[in-house]
Amino acid sequence: MKISDSIENFIRQMFEEENSVELKRNELAQYFNCVPSQINYVISTRFTTERGYIVESRRGGGGHIRITRLNMGRNERIMHIINSMGSSVDVMTMEAIVNTLYVNNIMNGDEAKLFMAACSNNALSAVPDGQLKNRIRASILKNMLLLFV
Numbered sequence: 001m002k003i004s005d006s007i008e009n010f011i012r013q014m015f016e017e018e019n020s021v022e023l024k025r026n027e028l029a030q031y032f033n034c035v036p037s038q039i040n041y042v043i044s045t046r047f048t049t050e051r052g053y054i055v056e057s058r059r060g061g062g063g064h065i066r067i068t069r070l071n072m073g074r075n076e077r078i079m080h081i082i083n084s085m086g087s088s089v090d091v092m093t094m095e096a097i098v099n100t101l102y103v104n105n106i107m108n109g110d111e112a113k114l115f116m117a118a119c120s121n122n123a124l125s126a127v128p129d130g131q132l133k134n135r136i137r138a139s140i141l142k143n144m145l146l147l148f149v
Contacts, residue, residue, distance in 0.1 A: 020068040089138040
């Protein structure tokens with residue numbers, strides 16, 4: 001198992017008892033015998049808004065990182081995703097959003113596959129690469145998600 005997976009699993013286990021956890025980045029890095037930037041990497045890529053978390057950090061000597069798991073109903077979660085998405089979404093973010101909705105039983109496997117196909121680079125191949133493609137992807141994703149509300 002990779003160190004990133006171990007750190008993620010460790011943090012996720014902390015959520016079994018609480019909806020919010022507070023971490024000291026340096027202490028966690030010492031525990032896993034890694035650099036503090038590895039902790040930052042895991043938090044910034046695996047505990048995102050798209051995956052149902054809010055991350056707050058305070059810097060300085062007594063600094064900490066607080067991760068809060070969003071406890072929302074189905075419609076609230078979908079609307080939160082739509083509202084936090086912005087006007088542009090890359091493929092990796094779209095996949096994280098769809099995977100989160102699938103894992104949380106908000107959509108089934110066939111629906112997830114349909115979302116992935118409709119928002120894929122392949123489906124948008126006629127659009128030049130860059131921001132335009134990501135803006136169109138966001139628009140498609142938002143409109144499809146609205147059907148679930």
